Amino acid sequence: xxxxxxxxxxxxxxxxxxxxxxxxxxxxxxxxxxxxxxxxxxxxxxxxxxxxxxxxxxxxxxxxxxxxxxxxxxxxxxxxxxxxxxxxxxxxxxxxxxxxxxxxxxxxxxxxx
Amino acid sequence: xxxxxxxxxxxxxxxxxxxxxxxxxxxxxxxxxxxxxxxxxxxxxxxxxxxxxxxxxxxxxxxxxxxxxxxxxxxxxxxxxxxxxxxxxxxxxxxxxxxxxxxxxxxxxxxxx
Numbered sequence: 253x254x255x256x257x258x259x260x261x262x263x264x265x266x267x268x269x270x271x272x273x274x275x276x277x278x279x280x281x282x283x284x285x286x287x288x289x290x291x292x293x294x295x296x297x298x299x300x301x302x303x304x305x306x307x308x309x310x311x312x313x314x315x316x317x318x319x320x321x322x323x324x325x326x327x328x329x330x331x332x333x334x335x336x337x338x339x340x341x342x343x344x345x346x347x348x349x350x351x352x353x354x355x356x357x358x359x360x361x362x363x364x365x
Numbered sequence: 366x367x368x369x370x371x372x373x374x375x376x377x378x379x380x381x382x383x384x385x386x387x388x389x390x391x392x393x394x395x396x397x398x399x400x401x402x403x404x405x406x407x408x409x410x411x412x413x414x415x416x417x418x419x420x421x422x423x424x425x426x427x428x429x430x431x432x433x434x435x436x437x438x439x440x441x442x443x444x445x446x447x448x449x450x451x452x453x454x455x456x457x458x459x460x461x462x463x464x465x466x467x468x469x470x471x472x473x474x475x476x477x478x
Binding site: 256285287294295296297300308310342344353354355356357358359 | 399401406407408409410411414454465466467468469470471
């Protein structure tokens, strides 16, 4: 079966712009989580959605937001981009939540210049 | 209390040797401990996971050892192969509710042929 699909794979944006990243989970998976991966901070949890509801949120500023659609596809948005937002953004899907095993996508590499 | 500390940061092992990566956690409410393997350009992939009701779990060449009283767990890779060269992440979470995974900082493993 198809894995977790993230689009786009690479993105270059300018400071102050906003960006939207997309994630299509594995068919049947209802939980979608987003993580930010950087060399300095490692993998940090952004938020999790389950059946279109945000169930959990990490310690990121309000510029980071997300949503989930009725078909479980999810988007995350970052507004007013800062240089420090440059990172690999990973989406992970699971049947019920991370404790039952995530499947990660290959990520979107965001570079802010 | 949410941290998971992982060591070493990098590890070089000869082909056929045993690779050992260690993690320690603080939150005694954690009850799910997975290990993820990440290759360059890819998202992390679930390798093996353990729950605290057992002290050891083995899958092929990969073994998790778990010490609940010391709040430590480790990954052992037996007969390490060059194809095992990757970055390994330990993680922890609580099984109940919508709980995020807290990741260690990662270990870059290199297996020399």
